[in-house]
Each structure stands twice: as C-alpha cells, then as structure tokens.
Amino acid sequence: xxxxxxxxxxxxxxxxxxxxGGMATKILSEAxxxxxxxxxxxxxxxxxxxxxxxxxxxxxxxxxxxGSTRPFGDFDAAYGGWEIEGEPYTKKQGTKFDxxxxxxxxxxxxxxxxxxxxxxxxxxxxxxxxxxxDDWPISYDDVKPYYDxxxxxxxxxxxxxxxxxxxxxYFLPAPKPRLHEMYYIKGARKANVPVYPSRMSILTKPINExxxxxxxxxxxxxxxxxxxxxxxxxxxxxPAQKSGGQxxxxxxxxxxxxxxxxxxxxxxxxxxxxxxxxxxxxxAKVVVLAASACSSARILLNSKSKVHRDxxxxxxxxxxxxxxxxxxxxxxxxxxxxxNREIYNEDGVGGMHVYSPWWGNHKKLNFPRGYHxxxxxxxGMPAYGFGFNTNMLNEFIGGKxxxxxxELRKDIKKLYGSLxxxxxxxxxxxxxxxxxxxxxxxxxxxxxxxxxxxxxxSKHEKLQAKHMHDTFEEITDGMGGHVxxxxxxxxxxxxxxxxxxxxxxxxxxxxxxxxKKSVTNKFQQLHDADNVFIVDAGPFVxxxxxxxxxxxxxxxxxxxxxxxxxxxKQNI
Amino acid sequence: xxxxxxxxxxxxxxxxxxxxINSCAPSDPSxxxxxxxELPPYGRTEKEKLRDQEILETNFFNEHELSTxxxxxxxxLPKSDxxxxxxxxxxxxxxxxxxRDIEVHQIPLRGGIMWLDSYSNxxxxxxxxxxxxxxxxxxxxxxxxxxxxxxxxxxxxAFFTRMRNLTLTGYxxxxxxxxxxxxxxxxxxxxxxxxEHILRKHGxxxxxxxxxxxxxxxxxxxxxxxxxxGNLIS
Numbered sequence: 001x002x003x004x005x006x007x008x009x010x011x012x013x014x015x016x017x018x019x020x021g022g023m024a025t026k027i028l029s030e031a032x033x034x035x036x037x038x039x040x041x042x043x044x045x046x047x048x049x050x051x052x053x054x055x056x057x058x059x060x061x062x063x064x065x066x067g068s069t070r071p072f073g074d075f076d077a078a079y080g081g082w083e084i085e086g087e088p089y090t091k092k093q094g095t096k097f098d099x100x101x102x103x104x105x106x107x108x109x110x111x112x113x114x115x116x117x118x119x120x121x122x123x124x125x126x127x128x129x130x131x132x133x134d135d136w137p138i139s140y141d142d143v144k145p146y147y148d149x150x151x152x153x154x155x156x157x158x159x160x161x162x163x164x165x166x167x168x169x170y171f172l173p174a175p176k177p178r179l180h181e182m183y184y185i186k187g188a189r190k191a192n193v194p195v196y197p198s199r200m201s202i203l204t205k206p207i208n209e210x211x212x213x214x215x216x217x218x219x220x221x222x223x224x225x226x227x228x229x230x231x232x233x234x235x236x237x238x239p240a241q242k243s244g245g246q247x248x249x250x251x252x253x254x255x256x257x258x259x260x261x262x263x264x265x266x267x268x269x270x271x272x273x274x275x276x277x278x279x280x281x282x283x284a285k286v287v288v289l290a291a292s293a294c295s296s297a298r299i300l301l302n303s304k305s306k307v308h309r310d311x312x313x314x315x316x317x318x319x320x321x322x323x324x325x326x327x328x329x330x331x332x333x334x335x336x337x338x339x340n341r342e343i344y345n346e347d348g349v350g351g352m353h354v355y356s357p358w359w360g361n362h363k364k365l366n367f368p369r370g371y372h373x374x375x376x377x378x379x380g381m382p383a384y385g386f387g388f389n390t391n392m393l394n395e396f397i398g399g400k401x402x403x404x405x406x407e408l409r410k411d412i413k414k415l416y417g418s419l420x421x422x423x424x425x426x427x428x429x430x431x432x433x434x435x436x437x438x439x440x441x442x443x444x445x446x447x448x449x450x451x452x453x454x455x456x457x458s459k460h461e462k463l464q465a466k467h468m469h470d471t472f473e474e475i476t477d478g479m480g481g482h483v484x485x486x487x488x489x490x491x492x493x494x495x496x497x498x499x500x501x502x503x504x505x506x507x508x509x510x511x512x513x514x515x516k517k518s519v520t521n522k523f524q525q526l527h528d529a530d531n532v533f534i535v536d537a538g539p540f541v542x543x544x545x546x547x548x549x550x551x552x553x554x555x556x557x558x559x560x561x562x563x564x565x566x567x568x569k570q571n572i
Numbered sequence: 573x574x575x576x577x578x579x580x581x582x583x584x585x586x587x588x589x590x591x592x593i594n595s596c597a598p599s600d601p602s603x604x605x606x607x608x609x610e611l612p613p614y615g616r617t618e619k620e621k622l623r624d625q626e627i628l629e630t631n632f633f634n635e636h637e638l639s640t641x642x643x644x645x646x647x648x649l650p651k652s653d654x655x656x657x658x659x660x661x662x663x664x665x666x667x668x669x670x671x672r673d674i675e676v677h678q679i680p681l682r683g684g685i686m687w688l689d690s691y692s693n694x695x696x697x698x699x700x701x702x703x704x705x706x707x708x709x710x711x712x713x714x715x716x717x718x719x720x721x722x723x724x725x726x727x728x729x730a731f732f733t734r735m736r737n738l739t740l741t742g743y744x745x746x747x748x749x750x751x752x753x754x755x756x757x758x759x760x761x762x763x764x765x766x767x768e769h770i771l772r773k774h775g776x777x778x779x780x781x782x783x784x785x786x787x788x789x790x791x792x793x794x795x796x797x798x799x800x801x802g803n804l805i806s
Contacts, residue, residue: 042617053615055758058745060614062624062669065745069620069673079617152798159785160802170802173787176765182776197785204787205796205806213793215760342770347757381758382750384670387740391718391733402717402729404648404736409655409752412740416753 018107022232029245041103220350371426684731
C-alpha cells in the first residue's frame with residue numbers, strides 16, 4: 001500500500017487540538033503561517049444543537065445520565081474515557097495508571113473543571129527548596145507575561161490576593177459563594193485553612209463580542225453553547241479561522257509518527273484517516289506536538305529512524321520518563337444544618353465558587369509540596385444514583401432506616417443538598433521510575449504500537465493524602481458536619497486516587513538546559529530536532545499543586561512566539 | 573472490557589432474533605413485528621446511538637419479572653392525593669432499561685424477584701404479584717427496614733434496597749419527580765448569591781470585603797477592562 005502524500009507543504013503541522021494545540025493554532029495562524037491541525041477525534045462545536053448536552057434534563061437520557069456510555073455520564077462533553085474501544089494501553093504488573101483520552105476537536109478542554117491556576121514562583125524551583133526532582137530551566141518571570149495575556153484572551157474569574165505562590169492576574173469578578181460554600185468558609189477558617197474565590201475560566205463578564213456571558217446553569221463540563229467557558233475550539237480555533245487564518249483541519253486522523261530526513265530534521269507526519277483506514281503523509285517545515293503528554297511521547301517513541309534510533313528526541317532516553325499526575329483524595333461530609341433546606345436555584349457556575357490554595361508550612365510537615373482543596377455540594381440536578389445513599393444517611397443520623405411510601409419521600413426531601421464534597425489535588429514528585437514506554441507486543445486498531453505504563457506512588461504522595469484526610473476532618477468539624485465513610489488506611493494508600501485519575505498527567509518530555517537530562521529546551525523545542533516542538537504538558541518539569549491547563553496555554557503561546565521569531569531568522 | 577464482551581454477546585443475541593423474525597416474516601406477513609422504540613435526540617455520537625439502539629432491541633426481563641417490578645415500584649412510591657406513583661412516571665421502563673445498560677443489576681434483580689416469589693410461596697402459597705395488598709405489604713415490611721431484618725431474610729433486604737434505590741432515581745429524575753423535589757435550576761438565570769433570608773437563617777452574612785470581589789449584576793454585561801495592575805475597571 002502506498003502512503004498518500006499531499007503535495008502541499010505546510011509551514012506548521014499541529015498534532016492535537018486541545019489547550020496547547022488550540023493556542024498554537026491561534027498564535028501561529030495569526031502570524032500568517034499556513035497550518036494543518038490534525039485531531040484524532042471528530043469535529044466538535046459546543047454550539048452545535050445536534051451534539052448539545054447543555055440544559056438537557058436527566059429524563060432525556062434513558063439511563064438518566066449514568067456513566068455507562070460516557071465515564072462522566074451521558075451529558076459530559078468528553079468523547080472518550082479511561083478505555084477507548086480499539087485503542088488499548090497496557091500496564092506493568094504491580095503498577096497502576098489510568099489514562100483518560102478525549103477524542104474530539106478541543107480534546108479534554110471540552111469537559112474539564114475550568115480551574116485555571118497559575119504556577120507560582122516557587123513551583124518552578126522546587127529542587128532548590130526541597131532537593132527533590134528538578135528545577136525548571138525557566139522561572140515565573142519568564143511565564144508571567146504569557147499568563148497575563150492568557151487571562152485577557154480567554155477570561156478567568158478570581159481575585160487578586162497578593163499571595164506568595166498563587167500569583168495575581170487579570171481576573172473577572174467571582175460569583176458569590178453558595179450556602180454550602182459558606183459552611184466551608186466557616187469550617188476552613190476554624191481549621192486555619194485560608195479560603196478565596198475560586199479561579200476558573202468562565203466569563204462572568206464579556207471579554208469581547210464573540211463569546212457569551214455565563215448564564216449560570218452550572219454545566220461547564222457539558223461545554224458551553226454560548227462559548228462562556230473556555231474550550232479550545234470555541235475560544236482559540238474557531239476565532240482563528242474566523243479571522244482569516246490559513247488553517248486546514250484534519251479530524252478523525254490519528255498521527256502515527258513524525259517523519260525525519262537524513263539530517264534528523266522533521267519533514268512531516270504520517271497519520272491514519274480513521275474513516276477510510278488509509279495512511280496519509282503531510283509535509284511541513286515545523287511540527288508541533290500537542291497530543292497530550294502521553295500521546296506525544298508515544299508518537300516520538302514510535303518515530304524511529306536511522307538518525308533517531310531510539311525514537312525522535314530520545315537521545316537522552318527520557319521520553320516517557322518522569323510521568324506524573326496530581327495526587328487526589330476526597331471525602332464526603334454530611335451537614336445536619338443543611339437538612340430540610342429551602343430550595344432555590346443555586347446552580348451557579350460549573351463547579352466551585354470558593355477554594356483553598358495550599359497554605360502549609362513544610363517545617364511542620366512530613367511530606368514535600370502541597371495541595372489545594374476543591375469543594376462541591378448544593379442543590380444539584382438529580383441524575384442516576386439520586387437517592388442511593390438514603391439508607392446510609394438515615395443510619396448515620398439515627399433516623400429510621402429503610403421504608404417506602406410517604407416517609408421515604410420525606411427522607412429524600414430532608415436530605416437533599418445536605419452533603420459537601422471535599423477534594424485535595426496535590427503535587428506529586430516527578431520520578432524517572434514512573435514512565436510510559438512502547439509495548440512492542442501490542443498495537444491498537446490503527447496498527448500503532450501502544451503505551452505501557454509503569455507507575456507507583458511513593459511515600460511522599462501517600463503521606464500527603466493522609467494529611468488531606470486530617471484536613472478534611474478538621475474542616476468538617478469546623479462546619480458542624482460529620483465526615484462519612486471510614487477513613488482510608490495505610491493499606492488503602494490513604495484513599496489516594498490511582499495515578500492518571502486526576503487527568504493532570506505531565507512530564508514525559510521534560511524541558512531542561514542539559515540535553516542529557518531533558519528532552520526539550522526551555523522553548524519546548526526538541527534538543528535532537530530543532531523543528532519539532534511540544535506544547536502539551538509533556539515538557540513540565542514538575543506539576544505544582546495547580547491544574548496544568550493555564551500553564552499549558554501560557555507555555556504554548558511562548559513557544560509559538562519563539563517559533564515565529566526563529567522562522568523569521570531562518571534558524572529552523 | 574468485560575462489559576464490551578457482554579455487549580457483543582447481546583449483539584449476537586439480537587442478530588439471532590433478527591434472523592428468526594425475518595425468516596418467518598415472508599411466510600406470515602400478518603405477524604405484527606414488535607416496534608423498537610426510538611429515542612428522541614440527546615446529543616449522541618453515531619456510535620452512542622448504535623449502542624442505545626442495541627440496548628433497545630434486546631430484552632432482559634420477562635413479563636412476569638416486569639410485572640413484579642411494577643408492583644414493587646408502586647409500593648415504594650405509591651399514588652396518593654398529593655403524589656404521582658412510580659408507574660405514573662414510567663419507573664418500570666427505567667428499571668427495564670437500566671438493567672440492560674448496567675449489567676451488574678441483572679442477576680441481583682432477576683434473582684431477587686425469584687427470592688421474593690419463593691418467600692411469598694412459602695408464606696402465602698402464591699407468587700408475590702397475586703398476593704393481596706395486605707400480604708404484599710406484610711412481605712415488604714420484612715425486608716424494607718435494614719435494621720430490623722431477620723438474618724434469614726437478608727437476601728430479600730438487599731433486593732428491596734436495590735429496588736428502592738432504582739425507584740428513587742427513576743422517579744426523581746423524571747419531569748414530575750423533579751417538580752416534586754423542587755429542584756429549580758437547569759435554566760438560564762443570573763446568580764446573585766444565596767437569598768438573604770436563607771443566609772440569615774443559617775447565621776451567615778456575606779462580608780463586604782468578599783462581596784467587593786464578586787460579580788456586580790448591574791454591570792455584568794459591560795466588556796471587562798483592567799488597569800495595568802490587574803484591577804478591573806469596568
């Protein structure tokens with residue numbers, strides 16, 4: 001079979017259309033470059049009525065929104081999940097990793113929590129502070145101008161608090177706290193945990209005429225048809241197309257490898273069209289990988305050639321290494337004062353209105369790094385699972401357990417909205433021993449060798465999770481509530497989620513000044529091939545206790561400015 | 573992976589049924605083929621539509637099982653002057669679908685119905701659905717209150733609890749159930765915080781300092797502008 005080769009040579013091929021790829025599409029097309037964007041899933045526009053899930057009622061789904069088709073439920077916007085039919089991955093025995101992929105234009109930005117936190121000055125220099133992992137080759141000052149620009153381009157609500165490691169920015173005003181969040185504020189303050197308005201990329205005021213303002217349905221994970229939240233399609237790719245950019249979208253197209261020439265430079269990519277199941281080759285002067293940390297590592301490792309024998313960019317042997325996800329542990333608490341609530345519309349924005357950034361003092365702690373606390377609860381829309389905990393809650397409060405009829409209806413209304421959910425999301429330590437590699441025995445249905453994961457939490461993460469539970473219990477006491485369920489034990493790794501579950505995986509192509517100890521330089525350019533760049537979270541040296549998206553966006557913009565300048569200078 | 577495999581076996585089952593129907597259709601055109609219900613659109617991909625259709629084209633429960641489910645649902649949430657019954661909002665149909673969709677429900681529900689009939693046969697010498705109302709309540713009362721269940725009836729309790737859970741979900745996710753619960757959202761609106769009288773009732777008050785960081789609904793539609801220090805000035 002002959003590979004079909006397009007005669008056109010693009011200036012840039014961008015692989016992946018999530019946060020990093022979307023930003024690259026916008027910045028590079030606005031610089032006048034001719035761009036091909038290759039996305040492994042279908043086209044998706046949150047405003048398309050045919051795929052809309054926003055404002056749908058549970059009874060519009062025959063399973064009432066249960067997670068049996070989409071892992072986060074029928075109305076979640078992500079196409080994909082932990083398992084994708086035909087696209088397996090494997091794990092080394094005795095290790096754990098769950099890999100979430102979203103196959104669609106915009107990728108995972110369509111459903112994410114929109115929590116948009118800048119990394120702080122300390123987050124780029126952790127090794128200098130605690131001796132673990134490595135420092136980034138850049139500092140907060142290098143990224144700050146880009147964070148500022150991302151704030152203004154995309155929009156994020158929050159508040160300037162002058163905190164040492166949670167920098168101020170250009171914020172839209174925050175929504176007022178909900179009732180359960182008032183309880184959280186009270187409990188957290190009693191536990192000496194600070195609370196501030198949350199920081200999320202949702203428009204509480206317009207930032208331009210192309211996007212709508214939040215109408216408070218609380219459903220950002222369904223992707224906003226008014227474009228009032230950030231997703232890569234609605235905020236980056238569509239506006240870039242609208243302003244006349246030369247952008248060719250290849251959807252349902254799965255990149256297998258980057259093609260290089262005899263001097264080791266990239267000449268393009270080979271992808272498989274998922275509709276006709278044929279291979280195609282596209283040529284370009286520059287290749288930008290934005291397929292997600294693990295997918296980009298997979299493409300590099302599958303791009304073997306005479307020059308790049310161990311895979312493209314892998315002369316250090318570090319492609320796939322230092323994989324790390326956020327830590328996560330959570331607890332549900334019952335607040336008796338929230339029983340028999342007066343009901344009003346408290347949907348608010350999609351997610352929390354308040355949060356707690358990390359506050360700890362390491363001199364008094366037995367683990368490094370930290371975590372932030374997310375809070376959930378309230379008078380939410382019922383979905384599959386509603387009412388399942390009635391017996392457990394009645395048992396807990398000493399009510400009559402079980403029953404049926406009118407007493408059961410009374411129980412339901414008594415308990416509706418009386419729970420609070422607390423979750424810690426923290427920083428793990430990047431370790432060379434946690435990695436993904438090619439499993440040469442297994443291919444996916446596109447014939448591409450798949451990833452094999454090796455991942456184990458260390459004592460640092462477990463002790464951090466233990467501390468999360470201490471904190472949740474203390475805050476719950478302060479709220480006048482009661483934590484539900486048993487406190488997870490040491491054997492249960494203190495309730496630490498399986499790696500990958502928080503969907504913040506980063507580090508597989510980490511940046512650095514030394515080509516022996518890193519895959520890319522500080523501009524996310526491969527040490528081994530100067531016309532290949534990575535703008536997903538692969539180049540992160542450490543992931544901070546912050547969600548990675550805002551940093552992906554800022555670093556992608558920074559890299560694109562560098563690409564444009566290098567092209568002008570004819571350096572690449 | 574496990575679920576995939578069993579979907580495949582369901583598929584095989586449905587193909588077999590399809591062949592059977594087709595093969596007798598030409599010789600007996602008067603036979604009414606059962607109509608497969610079609611779902612109104614709710615934002616599905618083509619693959620997902622196919623999956624829904626596969627589920628709709630198969631059956632799990634037999635008629636007796638479905639009748640038993642209907643009786644139980646209406647015991648759990650019965651009709652009254654004030655309220656709709658589970659049947660009024662098609663909870664039986666929901667349970668029928670969800671057992672095909674989430675297969676972990678299948679054995680506990682099917683086996684639970686058998687358990688119920690066995691117990692009913694022992695106690696009243698007839699199947700549960702033909703018992704009188706009083707007899708049905710008597711049986712349910714043995715298994716509806718987990719803290720009081722006799723040890724030998726624990727299996728029945730687990731079944732009743734599962735039926736209660738599914739009935740509650742089916743009912744309170746229906747249009748009328750949501751109205752009864754009083755959920756007020758899922759509609760465009762302007763969030764302006766917790767109503768003041770409710771805040772007060774809970775002993776809270778928004779702090780001025782916090783409110784200063786929040787949306788001012790009088791200028792929420794003005795395009796955002798900032799000074800050079802990141803202060804919002806519009």
